[in-house]
Amino acid sequence: MKRPAGTGGRSPLAVVFLTVFLDLVGFGIVIPLLPLYAQRFGAGPVAVTWLVAVYSLMQFFFAPWWGRLSDRVGRRPVLLVGIAGASISYLAFGLAGSLTVLFIARAINGVMGANVGVAQAYIADITPPSERARGMGLIGAAFGMGFIFGPAIGGVLSRVDPAAPFLAAAALGAFNGVLAWFRLPESLPASVRATMPPRETGLRARFATLTGAGPRLRGLYLTSFITTLGLAGMEATLALWADRRWGLTQETVGYGFAVMGVVAAIAQGLLVGKLVKRIGERRSALLGLVLMAVGMAGIPLAPSLPLVLVAAAVFAMGQGATVPSLTAMISHQGGPAEQGKLLAASQSLSAMGRVLGPWLGGLAFAHVAIAAPYLAAAALALFALVVLSATLKTTTEAAA
Structure with missing residues (x-):
């Protein structure tokens, strides 16, 4: 596909990578500190859990709508709105005076948080099918790097004031919005934008992509959901496990997350493209699920901390191979005008898994x-492996 106009000589792939990276640095600043910040407003463990979950719950309902809207009006406007919404929500966090305001701000962040799915659709717009997994890998690398730099920045700023990290995330979002306004071109030409009648904007229509999907797309969606379900359960309890098993502090756990982020960023940003060229998207996804299962099982079974880090690195490499390959395969199931819808539906299912x-x-x-x-989580990764293998085998045989 041709390069979008208005890049000023810069690769649109590089511009969207920077946009997503800055967005996720802000996200990474906020997430590790959210539970402790909420406790200042009297939030107990249950309230903290719901404060974390309300973001994903809102994404489950609203991500498909944003995806379909991006198919109609283009990716750029939706990305700009998402960046602005995140910045406003972080500002509300920093200025909040009650737990209710925190919940409202978190919900707003979830409602407006369509950037990942729309950015994936943007990548699908500007990359040929043979390069799509590599392009999706760059989004994964932005995730990894965002969760390397974000928590470190948040930790330093929290020493100044508990609200400082949230205000910094808001300022970063504002800068990102200005950058995207001037540097991010539109990727979806008006000639191929989907036309969506008003009657298709309801909740039922948003789930039509899931319920009306063909066998291969259903299998890919199910694989993605199962994988995310296990990942989210593991990530949510990692700090508790590290404390119970090894007596580690949150700071040390943060270093562990940083290690996984570095490995995942390297895997998704540098290795996925080469791996896909050598063995293809299907085998890359299958191999990644095997590595994820081995790594997740190895974390609690490892007899020493160095081996825990080895297991975590194996897991991160598997995740780095699986996620972009699955995303690329999902994107292949529709034409240019359907990318936002397909990938936003996938993001919605991932949100429910989270x-x-x-x-x-x-x-x-x-x-x-x-x-x-x-x-x-390891067992779920193996189950996802079985589902994906059966999906690819069945649909390939049907096509033959």
């Missing part, structure tokens, strides 16, 4: 064993 995963992981941690969320 609502249910922490709840189920917490129950398993509290009532089964502290290793249970990780072993369950």
